[in-house]
Amino acid sequence: MPGGRLTQQDRRLIATRLIEGHGYAEIARELDRPTSTISREVTRNGGRTGYRAEHAHLATSSRARRRKHPAPETEAPTKDAYGRDRAAVREYAELFAETMVETGLPRMASRVLAHLYTADAPSLTAADLVRELKVSPASISKAITYLEGLELARREPDPAGRHERYLIAEDIWIQAWRTSARANANWAGTARKGAELLDPSTPAGERLERMSQFFQHLSDDMSGLGPDPEAAEDTATILAALIHAARPLTAPQLAAALTWPLARVTTALTTAQTYDTDPLALTTVAPDTYTVTVTRLTDTQRHALTSAGSAAP
Incomplete structure (x- = not known):
């Protein structure tokens, strides 16, 4: 029923639709559920590319049993320095990362960027990210290198030790905007070369010329050159x-x-x-x-x- 617990059949449909490339909103409409229900379900159980219906169903059943028969509590739920539930913050960071993945950013780079952005600390070390994301140091280094290439993150020496610290630029979204503008300009230039090669008076050349004009217009507008x-x-x-x-x-x-x-x-x-x-x-x-x-x-x-x-x- 709408709003009830997801069934094993629901989870199999979710897995199938993810493989087919459907978005969360489309899957939610088919199951008559809120989009947030689907995004939480997928994020908690391996993400868009790692979601498996059987595993998700077993994991959810296990969590339900723990809630029904909780272990004796020896301390309050883990809170951070600001009194926030650490698990909820981590879950939000994964949702944030999933949103970036849907725009085309690689998954590990998205997870690293999301955790850098949601951290209260001005920077994090590789060890911090390894502990939070439960991945290898090599995966962190590769993701940081990728983000550096986009000018979305940078590394600097740790003055208190031998390790590097990773941080995001304060103008990260402006940098992302500029990167997108440059990408559109590259598309415009490539299409323009094709139009010149194929002759703008031919159907293929005219198509590429229109493409060039579109991306050039978009790039100029994003760069403030319109x-x-x-x-x-x-x-x-x-x-x-x-x-x-x-x-x-x-x-x-x-x-x-x-x-x-x-x-x-x-x-x-x-x-x-x-x-x-x-x-x-x-x-x-x-x-x-x-x-x-x-x-x-x-x-x-x-x-x-x-x-x-x-x-x-």
């Missing part, structure tokens, strides 16, 4: 002027009609050519001569609309 509001406003005015004129115009003609400096018109034209202005596109029909075309219509649709406009009523 058009400012004033430039975007000027671009819209230029497009409107060309639509109203209903014929190709040169930059000097546009400058004269709008009573703008030529440099302002040139900047607006460059912006219109650089960034996506869908459903319109600025087209060069001759040297320094521009017009506007509609990008969302196929040639067949354009022909049909032209014929409809010229047909007798």
Whole structure:
């Protein structure tokens, strides 16, 4: 029933759906359970790639027996210096890591980063991470090296001993944003080379050219290099002027009609050519001569609309 305990059959379905690549929300809808129930179930029992239905069912049954017949308590549940339940904090760190795994970060790097981020200490040693994550020192070192390459973590000598300490940068999410912007710029450059090789006038070349423009636009926006509001406003005015004129115009003609400096018109034209202005596109029909075309219509649709406009009523 919704909200009840997961059955062995439920856990087999979860395992199957994870193998098929389904997300927690999809599995939760199929089982009519909260998404948090599925994420906790998977996180507690090996994570997305390590989840096994039979093991999870046995482990849950074992935990239930311990709760029903607890051992005599000799001390209160383990708390940290701030009075928080250590087990709950560890569980949250694993959930945090699982979220990063779903975005494409390797699992061990995600777990290390999550524990660095949720630690109150400004830095942790390899021994700290080995103890918390129950993995080998080599796994920790490999994960730190990977995170260093993304500029998400760094290592520094321990002034009190011979060991290194690992810490995250204070601007970690800004660094992550910049890394993503660089990745998008790389995609744009690679697609641009392909478009040039295959010829933008061919179907494959045109597809790669559009891909290049998309990722370049995304990278520029993430890097703060996109058009400012004033430039975007000027671009819209230029497009409107060309639509109203209903014929190709040169930059000097546009400058004269709008009573703008030529440099302002040139900047607006460059912006219109650089960034996506869908459903319109600025087209060069001759040297320094521009017009506007509609990008969302196929040639067949354009022909049909032209014929409809010229047909007798």
